[in-house]
Amino acid sequence: MxxxxxxxxxxxxxxxxxxxxxxxxxxxxxxxxxxxxxxxxxxxxxxxxxxxxxxxxxxxxxxxxxxxxxxxxxxxxxxxxxxxxxxxxxxxxxxxxxxxxxxxxxxxxxxxxxxxxxxxLGGLETRSSILQTGGLMIDDESKTITVDGEEVHLTPVQYKILKLLTANAGKVFSIEEIYEKVWNEAAFNPENTVSVHIRKIREKIEINPKEPKYLKVVWGVGYKVEKI
Amino acid sequence: MxxxxxxxxxxxxxxxxxxxxxxxxxxxxxxxxxxxxxxxxxxxxxxxxxxxxxxxxxxxxxxxxxxxxxxxxxxxxxxxxxxxxxxxxxxxxxxxxxxxxxxxxxxxxxxxxxxxxxxxLGGLETRSSILQTGGLMIDDESKTITVDGEEVHLTPVQYKILKLLTANAGKVFSIEEIYEKVWNEAAFNPENTVSVHIRKIREKIEINPKEPKYLKVVWGVGYKVEKI
DNA sequence: TCACAACACTAAGAAAATCTTAAGAAATGC
DNA sequence: GCATTTCTTAAGATTTTCTTAGTGTTGTGA
CATH class of the missing domain: 3.40.50.2300 (Response regulator)
Incomplete structure (x- = not known):
């Protein structure tokens, strides 16, 4: 090579x-x-x-x-x-x-x-820019997010967080990890910045933010997007 | 570390x-x-x-x-x-x-x-985040535990204990050892913290907690998860 | 074999840790 | 300078953890 x-x-x-x-x-x-x-x-x-x-x-x-x-x-x-x-x-x-x-x-x-x-891939490029789990769909090319066919608007930070979690659906990310991956720097005092963003994302993509279907918390560990 | x-x-x-x-x-x-x-x-x-x-x-x-x-x-x-x-x-x-x-x-x-x-990164090549023994399965990536296909919810401490025992299925761990590995500190104040957690875990993963199938006691020594 | 000592189990509630939410201040972009 | 986005703060809600104290079980040796 x-x-x-x-x-x-x-x-x-x-x-x-x-x-x-x-x-x-x-x-x-x-x-x-x-x-x-x-x-x-x-x-x-x-x-x-x-x-x-x-x-x-x-x-x-x-x-x-x-x-x-x-x-x-x-x-x-x-x-x-x-x-x-x-x-x-x-x-x-x-x-x-x-x-x-x-x-x-x-x-x-x-x-x-x-x-x-x-x-x-056999050298042939078939890069799919679409991530999906259940009714949640992220088209990274057009930066578009839809839930059950309905388009929702996320801000840049919200988009990055959701994309990270959806691209690795099922995997749990700690708050530190999320901060690090999205902001590209180690967080040494993240207060609760991330969880506020999580709240905002849920508000937009979940039918009932109190009982999230996609964006779930794993107590004492972090957050994940359910793999459906 | x-x-x-x-x-x-x-x-x-x-x-x-x-x-x-x-x-x-x-x-x-x-x-x-x-x-x-x-x-x-x-x-x-x-x-x-x-x-x-x-x-x-x-x-x-x-x-x-x-x-x-x-x-x-x-x-x-x-x-x-x-x-x-x-x-x-x-x-x-x-x-x-x-x-x-x-x-x-x-x-x-x-x-x-x-x-x-x-x-x-080290795990990138050959990551198998799944531990299993009998019908008990632990997916460490999604922090998910299933018993006979049914998902059960464990708290962080419970999860850590079960993971430790399952990752070393068959090996008996003394209460002190469990405490040390899970809490990350040697200072041991016996009480019966560990056994309370064991009780809770059994309640969740065992059909009949009185006659545990997975999480067994070894009298005078400690606990182990049966290797099946 | 029986009593007792060591060990294991259970239940419940207080304390601690963690997550959620709301509201407003600060920063950013047009 | 206005609208949007992001961050901070703090209080409230929820979940988890620890402790206590009492009950049950096992093994031993008199």
């Missing part, structure tokens, strides 16, 4: 290269978006790791350009300070993202995960 | 130790990089907190050295005056960093966050 690593910081490219080579992957390097596109045309590449901030052509523009031609799995690298929404929310074609500084183990896990997904 | 705290300032090591012990972690101490590396070879360490400025071997060199051998989550401690970019930007293998003086709550949040990340 050949992996293209693209970052203007040579030290980072080298470090990532070493981790991945240890796992048995072949590494190809590029130091800006223009180079990356050239490399992809010339080599057979199975996965791309791309930095956001780069001279000449930034990672987002490069990703969009690459997506015009093919669907090679692509993981974005970004600094924590950069705008989360821009990376996750804006759908510009990346499959996953990792924030710097990153845990090498996490990088490897995500790379494997992407390669697995790609090969089981 | 065992956490290695490494700093040349004993007062800081002790302070961090106290905060983390309160959260139920076991602490191992080291006072310079060389010691840290030795400790890691000898003990099972799940997370490292490392100061940057230290005699003998500084935190960055130590981190790089550690990274040659393994991927234990590592949080860097650094004074505000030190070059921030050097720590954040330079990728030498740390997973997160905290600046001194730090907020204890923040420290704990980041520690938990790292441990969570590490364990969920």
């Amino acid at each position: 050949n992996i293209l690593v693209c970052d203007d910081d040579k030290a980072i490219v080298d470090a990532i290269g070493i981790y991945l080579e240890n796992e048995g992957y072949k590494i190809v390097k590029a130091f800006n978006g223009v180079e990356a596109i050239e490399v992809i045309r010339e080599h057979e590449i199975h996965l791309i790791i791309m930095d956001i901030m780069m001279p000449k052509m930034d990672g987002i523009r490069a990703t969009m350009k690459i997506r015009e031609e093919n669907n090679i799995p692509l993981i974005i690298l970004s600094a924590k300070s950069e705008d989360y929404d821009k990376i996750l929310g804006l759908n510009f074609g990346a499959d996953d993202y990792i924030t710097k500084p990153f845990n090498p183990l996490e990088l490897i896990a995500r790379v494997k995960s992407q390669l697995r997904r790609y090969t089981t | 065992n956490i290695l705290v490494c700093d040349d300032d004993k007062a800081i090591v002790d302070a961090i130790g106290i905060y983390l012990e309160n959260e139920g972690y076991k602490i191992v101490k080291a006072f310079n990089g060389v010691e840290a590396i030795e400790v890691i070879r000898e003990h099972e360490i799940h997370l490292i907190i490392m100061d940057i400025m230290m005699p003998k071997m500084d935190g960055i060199r130590a981190t790089m050295k550690i990274r040659e051998e393994n991927n234990i989550p590592l949080i860097i401690l650094s004074a505000k005056s030190e070059d921030y970019d050097k720590i954040l930007g330079l990728n030498f293998g740390a997973d997160d960093y905290i600046t001194k003086p730090f907020n204890p709550l923040e420290l704990i949040a980041r520690v938990k966050s790292q441990l969570r990340r590490y364990t969920t």
Whole structure:
């Protein structure tokens, strides 16, 4: 498997290269978006790791350009300070993202995960942007949520929370986990921000918020969306 | 979970130790990089907190050295005056960093966050969150317990006890052992807290609590879940 | 074998922890 | 600057946990 690593910081490219080579992957390097596109045309590449901030052509523009031609799995690298929404929310074609500084183990896990997904799809992209459980449906492409066919409006934060829980329906997330995943930072004093949002979501998606059908609490643990 | 705290300032090591012990972690101490590396070879360490400025071997060199051998989550401690970019930007293998003086709550949040990340990633490849014996089934991901297909509701403590016993079905646990594992503290004030919980669990999972099928007592020793 | 000591079980209620809700302040976006 | 969204606060509701104290059961050794 050949992996293209693209970052203007040579030290980072080298470090990532070493981790991945240890796992048995072949590494190809590029130091800006223009180079990356050239490399992809010339080599057979199975996965791309791309930095956001780069001279000449930034990672987002490069990703969009690459997506015009093919669907090679692509993981974005970004600094924590950069705008989360821009990376996750804006759908510009990346499959996953990792924030710097990153845990090498996490990088490897995500790379494997992407390669697995790609090969089981046979390389043909059939990315379904629809999540569903019971009568609850989330179309991530149009950012639309419907309950029993009825469209409901959620605010951005509410949307992210519900999407996280629905994408992993059945799995329980602690409040800390939810905070971390949605806000992209460790919460050390979350008061009850999350539970207020939970309340608001329930108000909108549940027939009877007192006896939620979808968004359930697991006492002493956290919240989950029921898998139906 | 065992956490290695490494700093040349004993007062800081002790302070961090106290905060983390309160959260139920076991602490191992080291006072310079060389010691840290030795400790890691000898003990099972799940997370490292490392100061940057230290005699003998500084935190960055130590981190790089550690990274040659393994991927234990590592949080860097650094004074505000030190070059921030050097720590954040330079990728030498740390997973997160905290600046001194730090907020204890923040420290704990980041520690938990790292441990969570590490364990969920580790389980990514072969996660089987389901424990089973006879008709009793525990799905740890959704925190759901079913008996003969029927879902039963357990409280957090009850859940933890049953999970402990089921994960080690057949093994007998003394009351002290159960207390220690579930409450995460050795200090044992006998009373009969555990047996009350056992009673409640039986009430919920057993057809006839007087003649338990799953959760059995072993006279003079403790309790076990039958391996079926 | 019988009594007694050690151990296990049960029930109930007070205390503690956790979740829910509402309302308003602060921040954000147009 | 207005409308919307997000966060904070605090009180109320609910659930869980712990403790107590009494009852039952088992094993032992006189």
